[in-house]
Every structure is written in C-alpha cells, then in structure tokens.
Amino acid sequence: xxxxxxxxxxxxxxxxxxxxxxxxxxxxxxxxxxxxxxxxxxxxxxxxxxxxxxxxxxxxxxxxxxxxxxxxxxxxxxxxxxxxxxxxxxxxxxxxxxxxxxxxxxxxxxxxxxxxxxxxxxxxxxxxxxxxxxxxxxxxxxxxxxxxxxxxxxxxxxxxxxxxxxxxxxxxxxxxxxxxxxxxxxxxxxxxxxxxxxxxxxxxxxxxxxxxxxxxxxxxxxxxxxxxxxxxxxxxxxxxxxxxxxxxxxxxxxxxxxxxxxxxxxx
Amino acid sequence: xxxxxxxxxxxxxxxxxxxxxxxxxxxxxxxxxxxxxxxxxxxxxxxxxxxxxxxxxxxxxxxxxxxxxxxxxxxxxxxxxxxxxxxxxxxxxxxxxxxxxxxxxxxxxxxxxxxxxxxxxxxxxxxxxxxxxxxxxxxxxxxxxxxxxxxxxxxxxxxxxxxxxxxxxxxxxxxxxxxxxxxxxxxxxxxxxxxxxxxxxxxxxxxxxxxxxxxxxxxxxxxxxxxxxxxxxxxxxxxxxxxxxxxxxxxxxxxxxxxxxxxxxxxxxxxxxxxxxxxxxxxxxxxxxxxxxxxxxxxxxxxxxxxxxx
Numbered sequence: 265x266x267x268x269x270x271x272x273x274x275x276x277x278x279x280x281x282x283x284x285x286x287x288x289x290x291x292x293x294x295x296x297x298x299x300x301x302x303x304x305x306x307x308x309x310x311x312x313x314x315x316x317x318x319x320x321x322x323x324x325x326x327x328x329x330x331x332x333x334x335x336x337x338x339x340x341x342x343x344x345x346x347x348x349x350x351x352x353x354x355x356x357x358x359x360x361x362x363x364x365x366x367x368x369x370x371x372x373x374x375x376x377x378x379x380x381x382x383x384x385x386x387x388x389x390x391x392x393x394x395x396x397x398x399x400x401x402x403x404x405x406x407x408x409x410x411x412x413x414x415x416x417x418x419x420x421x422x423x424x425x426x427x428x429x430x431x432x433x434x435x436x437x438x439x440x441x442x443x444x445x446x447x448x449x450x451x452x453x454x455x456x457x458x459x460x461x462x463x464x465x466x467x468x469x470x471x472x473x474x475x476x477x478x479x480x481x482x483x484x485x486x487x488x489x490x491x492x493x494x495x496x497x498x499x500x501x502x503x504x505x506x507x508x509x510x511x512x513x514x515x516x517x518x519x520x521x522x523x524x525x526x527x528x529x530x531x
Numbered sequence: 532x533x534x535x536x537x538x539x540x541x542x543x544x545x546x547x548x549x550x551x552x553x554x555x556x557x558x559x560x561x562x563x564x565x566x567x568x569x570x571x572x573x574x575x576x577x578x579x580x581x582x583x584x585x586x587x588x589x590x591x592x593x594x595x596x597x598x599x600x601x602x603x604x605x606x607x608x609x610x611x612x613x614x615x616x617x618x619x620x621x622x623x624x625x626x627x628x629x630x631x632x633x634x635x636x637x638x639x640x641x642x643x644x645x646x647x648x649x650x651x652x653x654x655x656x657x658x659x660x661x662x663x664x665x666x667x668x669x670x671x672x673x674x675x676x677x678x679x680x681x682x683x684x685x686x687x688x689x690x691x692x693x694x695x696x697x698x699x700x701x702x703x704x705x706x707x708x709x710x711x712x713x714x715x716x717x718x719x720x721x722x723x724x725x726x727x728x729x730x731x732x733x734x735x736x737x738x739x740x741x742x743x744x745x746x747x748x749x750x751x752x753x754x755x756x757x758x759x760x761x762x763x764x765x766x767x768x769x770x771x772x773x774x775x776x777x778x779x780x781x782x783x784x785x786x787x788x789x790x791x792x793x794x795x796x797x798x799x800x801x802x803x804x805x806x807x808x809x810x811x812x813x814x815x816x817x818x819x820x821x822x823x824x825x826x827x828x829x830x831x832x833x834x835x836x837x838x839x840x841x
Contacts, residue, residue, distance in 0.1 A: 282677045282678060286680070287685065287686050302732070306750050314747070317715075317738075317748050326709075328711070331712060333712070343699070344639065344646060345777065346557050347553040348642055349777055434536065448548060448552035449538060449549055450536055
C-alpha cells in the first residue's frame with residue numbers, strides 16, 4: 265500500500281458537494297471477479313470518504329440542539345440551473361407615467377374621517393369612506409337631465425372605472441408576458457401550456473367566424489383592391505328597387521288574405 | 532380582443548404555483564421516474580430502488596408510457612410535458628428492448644426542455660433487499676450524501692465525464708449551506724472499470740472514534756449496486772449550457788451601515804473636504820456693513836461703465 269498522506273494530496277475534494285475524486289487510481293481487479301472488485305472499490309472509497317471527512321470535520325462547527333452544524337463552502341463543481349433566472353417585471357403604463365411626472369407613491373391611512381356619516385371609516389373595502397350606500401340624497405343641479413337616476417348613474421360610472429382598470433391590467437400583463445416576466449401564478453389563456461415541440465407547432469384550428477370573414481372578403485375581392493369599383497349600392501340600385509317593390513306587393517297581398525280570413529270568421 | 536387570463540381560484544393553488552416559479556437561488560431538483568411500454572424485472576427493481584433513495588424529492592409514474600424516445604426528435608415532447616406537469620427537472624426513464632436491454636436514460640431539463648441525456652445499460656444488478664446488514668445503519672431519508680469517484684476514465688472519457696456530472700446532480704440531494712455533522716450517513720461510490728462502464732454502489736457511513744476530533748470512516752454496503760454501461764449520450768448545446776450555468780449576482784455589500792440592538796440601524800456619513808480656502812467670495816458679503824457694501828458695489832459699477840465706452 266502507498267503512504268496514506270501522500271495519497272491524500274492526489275485526491276480532488278469538492279467540499280460543497282461532499283465529493284472526492286481520485287483520478288490517478290486504476291482498478292486492477294478484473295470486472296469478472298466481482299468480489300475482488302467490490303473489495304478494492306470499498307477500500308478505495310473508504311480512503312476517499314476519509315479525505316472528505318478530514319476537511320469537513322476540521323471546519324469549526326456551531327453547536328446546535330440537533331448536533332454540530334458546519335457551514336459548507338460553495339460547490340466547486342458547477343451544475344446547471346433548473347429554470348432561468350427570474351426576470352424583472354417591466355413597469356406598468358402608470359408606473360412609467362408616474363416616473364416621467366415625478367409622482368411618488370405615498371401611503372394612506374387605514375382609516376379616514378367620513379363627512380357623510382361623521383365617523384371614522386375604512387379607506388378601502390367594505391363600509392368605506394364615501395360609500396354609495398351612505399348617500400341618502402343627491403342634490404339636484406341645474407344641469408341635470410330629467411329622467412336620469414343619479415344613483416344609477418353613479419354606480420354605472422363606478423362600474424366603468426372598474427372595467428377600465430381591468431382592461432389596463434390585462435394590457436400590462438400582456439406586455440409583461442412579451443418579455444417573459446409574467447407573475448408565475450398567472451397564465452394568459454391564449455397559451456395555457458407553454459410547450460414547444462410538435463404540439464405547439466401545429467397550426468391553430470380555425471374558428472367558424474374566421475372562415476366566414478375570410479370567405480366574405482374573398483367574395484367581394486377584386487384584383488385592383490376595389491379601386492375602380494363603383495359602390496355596391498350604385499351598381500345594384502335597380503335590382504334592389506325591384507326587390508323592394510316585389511316585397512311591398514307581397515305584403516299587400518298578405519294583408520288582403522288576412523282581412524278576408526277575419527271577415528270569414530266574423531260571419 | 533381582450534385576452535383572458537387564468538389565475539388560481541384558491542390560495543392553496545396559488546401557493547402551489549408560486550413554488551414552481553423560477554428562483555434566484557435554487558435549492559434542489561425534483562426527480563421524475565417513469566418507464567416505457569416494456570420493462571424487465573431488473574429495471575422495475577432499479578427504478579423502485581432509485582425512487583426509494585430519492586423518495587423525499589421524487590415522483591414515480593407507474594403506468595406505461597409510449598411515444599417516449601428522448602434521443603429522437605419529437606420523442607421528447609411528452610417527457611417535457613411531464614416535466615412541466617410535475618415540476619421535475621431530473622428524469623430517469625427505464626425501457627427494455629432487444630436492441631437495448633435494461634436501458635436507463637438519465638436526463639436533465641432546463642426550463643422544462645431537455646438539457647442533456649445519458650443512456651446507460653444496467654448489468655450485474657443487486658437490489659437493496661439482497662443486502663444483509665444491521666438495519667440500524669440504514670441511511671436516513673434525505674440525508675446529504677458523500678460521493679467517491681474512482682478512476683482516471685472519469686477525466687479522459689467523454690461519456691464518463693458526462694455521466695459523473697449527471698450522477699452527481701441526480702443523487703446530491705438538497706443544496707445546503709449548513710450541514711449537520713450528525714446527519715452524515717451515506718456515500719455513493721462510482722468506479723470506472725472501463726472507458727464506458729461504471730461500477731456503482733451505495734454504502735452507509737459509520738463514524739468511528741479515532742482519538743482525534745476527526746472520526747474514522749467505515750463503509751457498510753447497503754445497496755443497490757450495479758454496473759452502468761454508457762450507450763448513447765447527448766451533451767447540452769453550448770448556448771443553452773451557458774444560459775443554464777448563470778448564477779445570481781451576489782448581493783452587493785451595504786457599506787457604512789450597521790445594525791445595533793439598542794439604536795437600530797446606524798449609518799456613517801462621510802463628507803468630502805469642503806475646500807474652504809479655495810472658495811471665491813462674492814461681492815455682497817453679509818458680514819460687511821451696508822454702507823461699505825454699497826460703496827463697494829458702486830465703485831465696481833462705475834468701473835464697468837468706464838470700461839464700456841471704450
């Protein structure tokens with residue numbers, strides 16, 4: 265056997281991964297002789313394990329209730345990541361605007377004084393300041409249109425504001441998705457499962473509306489792109505008029521028939 | 532058109548999804564274990580043993596899976612889908628055919644796309660059950676393992692170099708900063724017996740008294756043990772590798788700020804030299820009496836007027 269101290273220096277020890285590697289050793293035992301191979305491997309492995317332990321147990325431990333705890337150095341063998349680094353979220357339209365204008369966010373109090381009810385109320389949420397439910401009377405103004413319910417108008421306006429905000433939110437999400445920085449709990453339904461490969465490359469199945477709109481376009485398309493076309497109305501004016509005439513005749517006839525029938529039932 | 536968005540309905544679902552989110556510092560990879568349409572008794576046992584070793588952080592599929600041929604183009608689609616579904620980035624796929632008996636494909640994914648693959652054949656397999664030892668020595672679930680790699684082929688042979696990295700990634704367990712020395716109890720031993728084959732075994736570690744603070748190591752084989760013969764392998768694409776090897780920038784050290792239990796956050800402020808000596812004095816110095824100041828101003832004013840006509 266070789267001198268153990270001299271041999272130790274040949275090992276590559278990666279303490280971060282608790283790994284030891286002996287590049288110089290060559291297994292002499294034939295692969296066919298399993299018992300011999302096993303013995304040789306285990307003996308060498310014991311040496312390697314000892315080499316790791318020599319470095320590991322030499323670290324100064326922190327005594328803990330569960331046992332001595334040592335701080336491992338970062339691994340020397342670099343391994344690939346599982347997923348990409350998290351990407352920063354792009355600023356929303358409002359954030360961009362606020363930055364341009366130098367508007368800074370300031371915190372609001374959780375409770376505010378409500379003039380309507382003369383009491384402290386929440387700033388947001390249920391039972392909040394300026395709640396629609398707390399307004400018993402809206403005073404009429406000279407500009408008010410008659411027949412418009414001001415309460416309904418108020419709720420309608422609120423609804424519109426909420427809708428607008430939802431639209432803005434979606435737009436911001438879409439812009440974030442373009443950069444690939446969508447919050448991970450949100451999926452844009454357009455691509456629920458971001459799978460590439462065969463499935464993603466397949467063309468999307470055309471919907472009925474898409475086909476119809478294409479067919480409509482094709483039926484009226486001309487080579488000039490419609491530059492020399494007279495309008496549809498002008499070209500087909502006569503046939504349209506004829507159609508209307510025949511339709512009115514048909515209506516009159518129908519009326520006559522109805523009258524006759526009613527007369528018959530009366531008599 | 533307004534694109535519809537999908538958000539989780541419950542907080543629990545949201546938490547679950549947030550767990551799948553990319554992290555700045557990753558702690559560990561999950562393993563997906565599955566098999567093809569045909570397996571052998573050996574392979575079934577190998578897969579269940581691997582699952583047993585990695586039970587804390589693995590998913591095992593028990594149904595047959597066809598259409599999985601990771602080395603062929605288009606054959607990786609369902610594998611990538613499973614990887615996405617289970618949030619696993621290590622894949623162990625077993626298949627058995629006449630051409631490649633007892634075939635094991637070890638693969639890794641990056642962003643749920645195949646990163647690299649190694650195909651090995653399993654020979655001379657001995658299952659975990661076949662080893663007889665004192666069950667008190669059995670390694671605890673999820674303990675951080677040691678690794679011993681023996682033989683020059685791990686450096687010279689391209690296949691084994693690759694296999695070494697994959698094995699390390701597969702079995703290394705959770706990435707930790709702090710290690711409890713009382714929890715050191717297992718070692719994976721890999722010996723290169725030829726340029727393409729590796730003898731691999733799993734042992735329990737016994738820490739014996741040695742008279743010093745460093746214990747004497749003793750190995751007890753607990754299995755499984757097997758020979759892995761590399762068949763095909765696919766290295767990662769260079770650009771993808773570069774992308775995957777990126778690490779987070781270490782946080783910048785905050786200078787001149789200290790924390791004090793009594794005073795809280797404390798900061799030191801350094802003022803640059805104000806260079807008072809070089810300061811130019813303006814004419815309307817407040818220190819002067821008004822008459823003098825005005826006299827001085829008038830004097831300069833008249834000087835200027837004299838200069839202008841010339």
